[in-house]
Amino acid sequence: MYLEADNLCVDRSGRRVVDDVSLRLEPGQCLAVVGPNGAGKTTLMQALLGLLPLADGAIRLNGEAMGRLSRRQIARRMAYLPQNYEGYLGFRVRAVVETGRYAHRGAVQRWDETDREAIDQALEQCGLVCLQDRTVEALSGGERQKVWLAAALAQQTPALFLDEPTSALDPKHQAELIELIQTQLSTGKTVMLICHDLNLAAMLNCRVLALREGHKAFEGPVEQFLDPGLLRQVFEADFELVRLASPGRVRAHLRVQRR
Amino acid sequence: MKRTTASLTVLVILLVATVALTPLVGSSGASLDEVYWTIRAPRLAMAMLAGAALGLSGMVFQAVFRNPLASPFTLGVASGASLASAIAIRLHIAAMWWAISARAGLAFVGAMATVLLVYAIARARRGFATSTLLLAGVSIGFVCSSVIVLIQYLSREHEATAIIRWLMGSVEIVGRRGWLEMIPVSVLVVVGTGLCWYLRRGLDLLMMGELAAAGRGLNVTRARAAAYFAASTMTGAVVALCGPIAFVGLVVPHIMRFVLGPRHAVLVVGCLLGGMIFLPTCDMVARNLMYWLAGSSLQLPVGVLTSLLGGLFFLGLLLRRREESPIL
Numbered sequence: 001m002y003l004e005a006d007n008l009c010v011d012r013s014g015r016r017v018v019d020d021v022s023l024r025l026e027p028g029q030c031l032a033v034v035g036p037n038g039a040g041k042t043t044l045m046q047a048l049l050g051l052l053p054l055a056d057g058a059i060r061l062n063g064e065a066m067g068r069l070s071r072r073q074i075a076r077r078m079a080y081l082p083q084n085y086e087g088y089l090g091f092r093v094r095a096v097v098e099t100g101r102y103a104h105r106g107a108v109q110r111w112d113e114t115d116r117e118a119i120d121q122a123l124e125q126c127g128l129v130c131l132q133d134r135t136v137e138a139l140s141g142g143e144r145q146k147v148w149l150a151a152a153l154a155q156q157t158p159a160l161f162l163d164e165p166t167s168a169l170d171p172k173h174q175a176e177l178i179e180l181i182q183t184q185l186s187t188g189k190t191v192m193l194i195c196h197d198l199n200l201a202a203m204l205n206c207r208v209l210a211l212r213e214g215h216k217a218f219e220g221p222v223e224q225f226l227d228p229g230l231l232r233q234v235f236e237a238d239f240e241l242v243r244l245a246s247p248g249r250v251r252a253h254l255r256v257q258r259r
Numbered sequence: 260m261k262r263t264t265a266s267l268t269v270l271v272i273l274l275v276a277t278v279a280l281t282p283l284v285g286s287s288g289a290s291l292d293e294v295y296w297t298i299r300a301p302r303l304a305m306a307m308l309a310g311a312a313l314g315l316s317g318m319v320f321q322a323v324f325r326n327p328l329a330s331p332f333t334l335g336v337a338s339g340a341s342l343a344s345a346i347a348i349r350l351h352i353a354a355m356w357w358a359i360s361a362r363a364g365l366a367f368v369g370a371m372a373t374v375l376l377v378y379a380i381a382r383a384r385r386g387f388a389t390s391t392l393l394l395a396g397v398s399i400g401f402v403c404s405s406v407i408v409l410i411q412y413l414s415r416e417h418e419a420t421a422i423i424r425w426l427m428g429s430v431e432i433v434g435r436r437g438w439l440e441m442i443p444v445s446v447l448v449v450v451g452t453g454l455c456w457y458l459r460r461g462l463d464l465l466m467m468g469e470l471a472a473a474g475r476g477l478n479v480t481r482a483r484a485a486a487y488f489a490a491s492t493m494t495g496a497v498v499a500l501c502g503p504i505a506f507v508g509l510v511v512p513h514i515m516r517f518v519l520g521p522r523h524a525v526l527v528v529g530c531l532l533g534g535m536i537f538l539p540t541c542d543m544v545a546r547n548l549m550y551w552l553a554g555s556s557l558q559l560p561v562g563v564l565t566s567l568l569g570g571l572f573f574l575g576l577l578l579r580r581r582e583e584s585p586i587l
Contacts, residue, residue, distance in 0.1 A: 051473050075476030082470040090521040091467070099464055103476030107460055148471075155475065 001027055001077050001158040001190055002062050003048065009056035010040075010047045016055070017043045019214040027158065030185055031192045032201035032222070035211035036235055041194045042083060044211065045161055048192070050074050075103035079152035083163040083194075093139070093147050094132040097122055100154030122154040125180065142173030149180065159190040166200060178203060198239075198252045202226065210234045226250050263525055266518050270532040277536050278303065281543040286550055301437040306430040306539040306561070308441060309497045310507060312448045314534025315455055316490035317508030318515070318526055322462040323486050324389050330509040331494040334396030334487075335373045337503035338403035340495060343369025344502070345410045345422045358439030363499045370495030373399055378487070389483075428504035428562025430542050444496045451493035452531065458486050459523040466521060504538070504562045506569025511537050513576070541565050 003025040010018040018040040025031060025048075033041045046052045048059060050066045059066040061077060079100070100122065101115045111119075123129050126146040136144055145165065152160060165181070166174045181204060185191055195201060201208055201222050208225040210218040217234050218225055225231075231239045231252060238255040282299035283291070316331035324333070332338070346352075347362040354361040377399055381392040407426075411419045432440065455462075461482040464472035473479050494508070515529040542561040549557040 046470075049474065051470065071473060071478045072476035075474065080470070080474030082468070082474065090516065091463075092520070095463070095522055096467065099460075099467065099471075099475050102460055102464060107457055151471075151475075 001025075003078075003159070003190075004060045005048060005057065006059075007057040008044070008047055008054060008059070010043050010052055011055045012043060012052075017214050018047060018211075020057075021211070021214075021216050022057075023209060023216075023219070025159070025190055025192060027190055028185070028188045029190050030204050030206040031209060032204070032206040033192065033194045033209050033211065034196070034198065034201065034225075034234070035217070039211040040214040041211055042163055045080075045163055045192065045194060049078055049080050049161055051080075072103050072106065075155065075157070077157050078159045078161055079155040079157040081148055081152045081160070081162045081165055083167075090135055090137065092133055092135055093128055093150075094119065094123070096136060096147050097128075097132075097150045097154050100151040100156075103155055103157075118154045118156050122150040125153060125183070126150040127176070142169045142176075145169060145173065145177065146180075149177065153184075157189075159192070160184060162191065162193040164194050164196065167196065198222075198226065198231075202249070202251060223250065226252050263519055267525070267528060267532070270529065270536065273536045274532055277539050278307075281539050284543050285547055286556070297434045301432050301434065301441070302430055302542065303539050305432045305437070305441060305501065306542045307535040308445055308448055309430055309501050309504060310511070310534030310536070310538030311531045312444075312451065312493040312497045312534070313504065313508040314511035314515075314530040314537070315452060315527065316494045318512040318523070318530045319455055319458075319462065319486045319490035320508070321512055321516075322466050322523065323483055323490075324393060325466060325468075326393075327513065328509075329393070330506075331490060332400075332503060332505070332508065333393065334377050334491065335399040335403065336370045336491050336494045337498050338400040339373025340366040340370035340498040341426055341503060342403040342407055343372075344425055344499075345407045348421045348425065349410050349414050349418055358436055359443060360440075363440070366499035367495050370491070370498055373403070374488070374491040374495065378484075392487075424560065425502045427560040428502040428565070429560035430501050430504070430538070431558075431560070432500070440500060444500055447496040448493050451489045452527075454485060454489035455523075456527050458482060458489070459527055462486065462523040463521070502560075502562065505566045506572075507534060507538055507541075507565050510565075510569050510572050513572075538565070541568065 006022050008018055008021045009016060021044060023031070033044060035041055043052065047054060050059070050069065050071075061069060061074065066074070097119050098111070101111060101118060105111060105115060123132055126149055128143075128146060128150055131139065131143065136147060139147065149165065162181070166177050169177065178200065181191060181193070185204065193206075206222055208218065208220065208222050209216065210225065212234055218230060226241060228239055228241060231237070238257070239252045240255045242251045242253050243249070244251060282295060282303050285299070313331055320329040320331055320333055321327060323329070344362055344366040347365045352361045352365065356364060377392065377395045380395040381388065384391050407422070411422055414422065461472075461477050464475055464477045465479070465482065469479050511533045512526070512530050515526055515533050519525045519529045538561065541564050545559040545561045545564040548559055548564070549555040
């Protein structure tokens with residue numbers, strides 16, 4: 001999957017939220033979008049998925065104009081994990097994961113062996129096999145997040161778009177989710193994720209795209225981004241860089257001054 | 260899966276019992292043979308048709324709005340039909356076209372006009388947001404109700420009574436004309452049911468949120484519009500003939516969701532069966548209630564009973580609701 005976006009501009013409620021952002025997403029790449037709240041990260045992701053009208057600019061998916069693709073064609077190439085789910089009203093885990101096959105089977109076609117395999121595999125990868133007959137409401141926040149990820153994996157797309165996949169999770173679930181993302185990357189999938197945790201980007205060794213007030217403030221490897229001056233410029237907050245024992249590993253640590 | 264099959268089997272058995280038994284209950288001066296085909300059977304058929312259409316539409320509206328309080332009438336279908344009907348009654352429009360009375364025809368036109376108006380308003384304001392649609396439907400409903408009150412005020416007593424009786428909702432339908440009247444309604448209901456069945460996976464996805472649904476490959480705008488029009492057409496057709504029979508479209512999908520779970524592939528069948536059981540049974544009780552209680556031959560319109568039951572049902576739901584329960 002090869003995604004090209006040129007000079008994207010997106011308006012929301014008459015305000016320009018993404019302003020002149022260009023990017024390339026190549027097969028097997030991991031791209032982390034970072035930036036302060038309201039910088040336009042989620043809007044950028046949704047625009048790339050073809051979910052929002054563009055005020056200006058163009059998006060091409062494998063060379064084809066995004067506007068000419070149907071929702072199902074797009075969903076066969078890119079799976080989306082939104083930040084918040086609005087409702088789940090009593091669905092069982094397996095039923096939620098099954099919805100991932102909609103892009104492949106459409107409204108009426110019956111599930112076949114490939115679908116069942118994809119669903120079983122996604123449940124297995126996310127460690128949900130023994131929870132598959134529970135209702136989503138009966139699960140914890142961390143388990144729910146894994147259910148949504150499993151549904152996106154069942155979609156079996158070459159690219160995953162994850163909006164803050166690890167926020168609001170406890171350390172154990174965070175670790176599990178990060179491992180899952182690493183596994184996906186190692187199988188050659190493209191991953192674009194939005195995160196507030198810079199160390200997540202560092203752990204996954206991503207390229208970083210930093211947004212500030214809708215503009216692209218930085219794009220490059222994560223090592224280059226972890227620079228106190230640059231971080232201060234993007235986030236208006238002070239970071240201290242910590243060098244880990246393993247060579248070449250740097251983590252950013254937020255510094256809070258007591259007044 | 261086993262539980263679902265068992266529940267559906269029970270529903271089919273209940274339906275057979277409803278069809279076999281409800282027309283036999285009741286008192287009349289004439290023999291059963293005389294009443295059966297001219298009065299009781301058409302009434303049973305109408306109740307089944309209306310129950311199925313309202314149950315299914317209620318299910319669709321609750322899914323599209325992800326709101327357990329949405330009903331087939333939320334978007335003003337019933338208000339439009341009622342207003343048109345009130346005008347027809349006040350102006351004594353009594354023409355017939357084939358088996359369709361001008362009043363029923365006008366009511367259907369009124370229902371569809373309201374649906375289109377509400378849809379157009381929602382479309383004009385930020386592309387079809389569900390909240391705008393809901394508010395537009397509710398406000399159009401209020402406007403229609405107040406105009407109906409005005410018409411009643413300007414009517415002579417027997418006209419006002421006729422309007423009020425119509426607003427109560429009834430499946431009373433008689434003889435050969437009654438059978439013929441049901442034909443166009445049943446065609447619309449069958450088409451609407453087919454469309455709901457086609458949309459079953461889309462409705463599941465819509466329940467999980469619009470963004471998620473779009474991400475899975477559903478064209479949300481198109482699916483929602485199709486569901487909205489399928490449900491409104493069925494409701495409009497039934498309401499044009501029977502008047503607004505309240506709460507069936509609220510209670511049936513609720514019970515079915517509780518019994519069968521949230522998946523629409525099963526729910527479509529469940530709501531169809533549930534409506535075909537619930538409304539004829541209510542109608543049987545409404546017909547005979549006054550006779551059982553006071554030996555009177557007065558037959559209540561079924562809408563009175565469904566409103567009463569529906570109100571109590573919701574109170575019950577509210578009282579036994581668990582803190583975390585997502586459905587009410």
